[in-house]
Amino acid sequence: MDGQDSQAICGVDAARIRELRAREERAYAKARPKSHKVAGHGLTGFLGGVPMHWMADWPMPFPMIVDKASGATLTDMDGNALDDFCLGDTGSMFGHSPAPVARAIRRQARRGLTYMLPSEDALNLGKLLTDMFGLPFWQIATTASDANRFALRVARAVTGRDRILVFNGCYHGAVDETMVRLKDGKPVNRPGLAGEFRDLTQATRIIEFNDVEALEGELAHGDVACVITEPVLTNSCMVLPDEGFHAALRAATREHGALLLIDETHTISTAHGGYTAAQGLEPDLFVLGKPVAGGVPASVWGMSAAVAARWATYQATKEPGYSGMGTTLSANPLQFAAMRAMLEEVMTPAAYEHMEKLAARLEKGLARAIARHGLRWHVVRVGARVEFICAPGPLKNGAEAEAAHKPELEAAIHLALVNRGCLIAPFHNMMLVSPATRKRQVDGLVTAFGAILGELAA
Structure with a gap:
């Protein structure tokens, strides 16, 4: 390997990150021919090819076009169903269309x-x-x-x-x-x-x-x-x-x-x-x-x-x-x-009780996966909001948080999760558990996350 290829990002070889990202981009495009046809070169008539500029911040090679969302599941126009842990970046934190x-x-x-x-x-x-x-x-x-x-x-x-x-x-x-x-x-x-x-x-x-x-x-x-x-x-x-x-x-x-x-x-x-x-x-x-x-x-x-x-x-x-x-x-x-x-x-106490229970399960599952692969990362939770951070923790302030953000590594993980049926927020590594989220969805995310780490840390 040359000097660039041998660099590591948060304990993961940089070349392996790029390889994963390229492979997942191909898999994403193959699974979404309809979205690629209408959005692969940008949506017609929109500045930058998207209705709002941050829609281009997702790590996908092109946006998936959403057909519908219900509860904690989102389905694109190609029929791909995803367990949704982004939930509109908190806008649908209590599920889509309660x-x-x-x-x-x-x-x-x-x-x-x-x-x-x-x-x-x-x-x-x-x-x-x-x-x-x-x-x-x-x-x-x-x-x-x-x-x-x-x-x-x-x-x-x-x-x-x-x-x-x-x-x-x-x-x-x-x-x-x-x-x-x-x-x-x-x-x-x-x-x-x-x-x-x-x-x-x-x-x-x-x-x-x-x-x-x-x-x-x-x-x-x-x-x-x-x-x-x-x-x-x-x-x-x-x-x-x-x-x-x-x-x-x-x-x-x-x-x-x-x-x-x-x-x-x-x-x-x-x-x-x-x-x-x-x-x-x-x-x-x-x-x-x-x-x-x-x-x-x-x-x-x-x-x-x-x-x-x-x-x-x-x-x-x-x-x-x-x-x-x-x-x-x-x-x-x-x-x-x-x-x-x-x-x-x-927004009832019973809803929060369900969210808290499953978010704690998600937190523990992600932390176990990180430990299993020997990575010096950590997981943070505030009620139903969970985040994995590709750095040791806990973080103390904004400067440490900025230094902990690793866009190249995070984007590869996010895209790989999408291809395994799990959607998390494009900004940092945020995941939300809603009243509509089910245990099988949490376990599916933990399993997918662990498999991705296995590929990155092998």
């Missing part, structure tokens, strides 16, 4: 889809949100990105401060000021931003997750309106909080007059009521998107009574005019109907 949500959509479709006024379902929804997530006051948006943007506007308005604080490696959708990273210890705009003309670090302070000393230091400047964070970093190889970190975060924000926004869009996998309920967190602002309406685009953002009172005072004194918060299709009756069905009938 029956109560499908019924609610059909019912509301006969009554109108949008009219900028509350419906009967809205009369129930506010109480359901308060009962499940604890905060007393709520607003509806269309995406978690929007919800985070609007909540940050409220934070700045009521505190009179202009900066926010984020953690390196964070992800909060398309919120501009969170698109920053630490490079050699210094804040910079996140690499790859398209058309960004501002220095986003001027509006944002950034530190490493789990670094309480740095948190205290940055908040001491007295200009931070809000700390926005996921309870667990989830979009950069998963990073769990150190014991006591959240208590220190809450104490520091209160001491320095900053609000705390918890974004549960991914960590809603933790338990009924999310990580916030499970761990007794006390956010001032709370955001949840993706799965809250069962796949219908919707998100919610809530606030404490204290923040609501400060907002009312601000509203009474601010200059009249457009707030910059809200979009025309937000808070429509289709969202109300779908969210009510989700909160009442789908």
